Amino acid sequence: MTVIVELTVPSEAFELGRVLSVEEPGQVTLETMVPLGGRPTPFIRVKHNARDEFVQRVREHAAVSDIRPLNTHDGEVLYTLEWNPSTDTLFKTILEEDIALLGATGSADRWAFELRFPSHETLSEFQEFYVEEDIDVTIERIYNPTKPDAGPWYGLTPPQRETLTYAVENGYYSLPRGVSTKEIGEEFDISDQAVTERLRRGITTLVSHTISQLDTEPRR
Incomplete structure (x- = not known):
C-alpha cells in the first residue's frame, strides 16, 4: 500500500x-x-x-x-x-x-x-x-492517501489545492471557459504557464491518490 x-x-x-x-x-x-x-x-x-x-x-x-x-x-x-x-x-x-x-x-x-x-x-x-x-x-x-483519515487533500500541496479549487469554482473547466490561465495567474501572482503546470500536476496527483488507488477490480 x-x-x-x-x-x-x-x-x-x-x-x-x-x-x-x-x-x-x-x-x-x-x-x-x-x-x-x-x-x-x-x-x-x-x-x-x-x-x-x-x-x-x-x-x-x-x-x-x-x-x-x-x-x-x-x-x-x-x-x-x-x-x-x-x-x-x-x-x-x-x-x-x-x-x-x-x-x-x-x-x-x-x-x-x-x-x-x-x-x-x-x-x-x-x-x-x-x-x-x-x-x-x-x-x-x-x-496513506487511500485512508479517509490519512490526509484531507490526497497529496495536493496547498498551492495546487487552492489553484484547482479556484479554477473549478470560476469555470475554467466549463464550456465556454469562465476564466483563463492568465486570469488565474493574476489571482495567485504567478505566470499562466505556472498555472497550467500547477493544474496539470495537481490533477495528476489527485487521480494518482484517489481513482487509480481504488481501481482494484480486474479489467474485462
Missing part, C-alpha cells in the same frame, strides 16, 4: 541541492525529471534570483554538463539541466527504489520534498539509507 511522505533536507546535504544553490529570496522548483540518455534530466523553474549569477554557479559544478534556459516569463526562468547524478546518493536512491517524486522546492537553505513510496517497507529502507548516510532529513508528514 502506498504512503506519502513530506520531508525537508538542508540544501547542502545532497548534491543537487548544492548544484542548484540560490540566494534569498530565490526559489527553485523541480518541475519534472525525464530519462534522457540513461540519465534523469531535471527541468527546473527559478524565480527571484539573478539569472547570470545562478547559471554561472551551476555550470561551475563538476557534476553539470550544461544548463540551458528554455523560456522566461514574469521573472521566472525554466531551465533544463544536464547533470550526472552518480554521486548524489539521495536522488540515486529515489530513482532506484521506484519512489515517485511528487514535488520538490528549494530555497537558499532547505529543500522540501513530497515523495510517494510504493510500500511501508520501501519507506523503512529509505529511512535506513539516510540515517546511514548521515543526511539530515526532517519528516514533516506521513500519510
Whole structure:
C-alpha cells in the first residue's frame, strides 16, 4: 500500500541541492525529471534570483554538463539541466527504489520534498539509507492517501489545492471557459504557464491518490 511522505533536507546535504544553490529570496522548483540518455534530466523553474549569477554557479559544478534556459516569463526562468547524478546518493536512491517524486522546492537553505513510496517497507529502507548516510532529513508528514483519515487533500500541496479549487469554482473547466490561465495567474501572482503546470500536476496527483488507488477490480 502506498504512503506519502513530506520531508525537508538542508540544501547542502545532497548534491543537487548544492548544484542548484540560490540566494534569498530565490526559489527553485523541480518541475519534472525525464530519462534522457540513461540519465534523469531535471527541468527546473527559478524565480527571484539573478539569472547570470545562478547559471554561472551551476555550470561551475563538476557534476553539470550544461544548463540551458528554455523560456522566461514574469521573472521566472525554466531551465533544463544536464547533470550526472552518480554521486548524489539521495536522488540515486529515489530513482532506484521506484519512489515517485511528487514535488520538490528549494530555497537558499532547505529543500522540501513530497515523495510517494510504493510500500511501508520501501519507506523503512529509505529511512535506513539516510540515517546511514548521515543526511539530515526532517519528516514533516506521513500519510496513506487511500485512508479517509490519512490526509484531507490526497497529496495536493496547498498551492495546487487552492489553484484547482479556484479554477473549478470560476469555470475554467466549463464550456465556454469562465476564466483563463492568465486570469488565474493574476489571482495567485504567478505566470499562466505556472498555472497550467500547477493544474496539470495537481490533477495528476489527485487521480494518482484517489481513482487509480481504488481501481482494484480486474479489467474485462
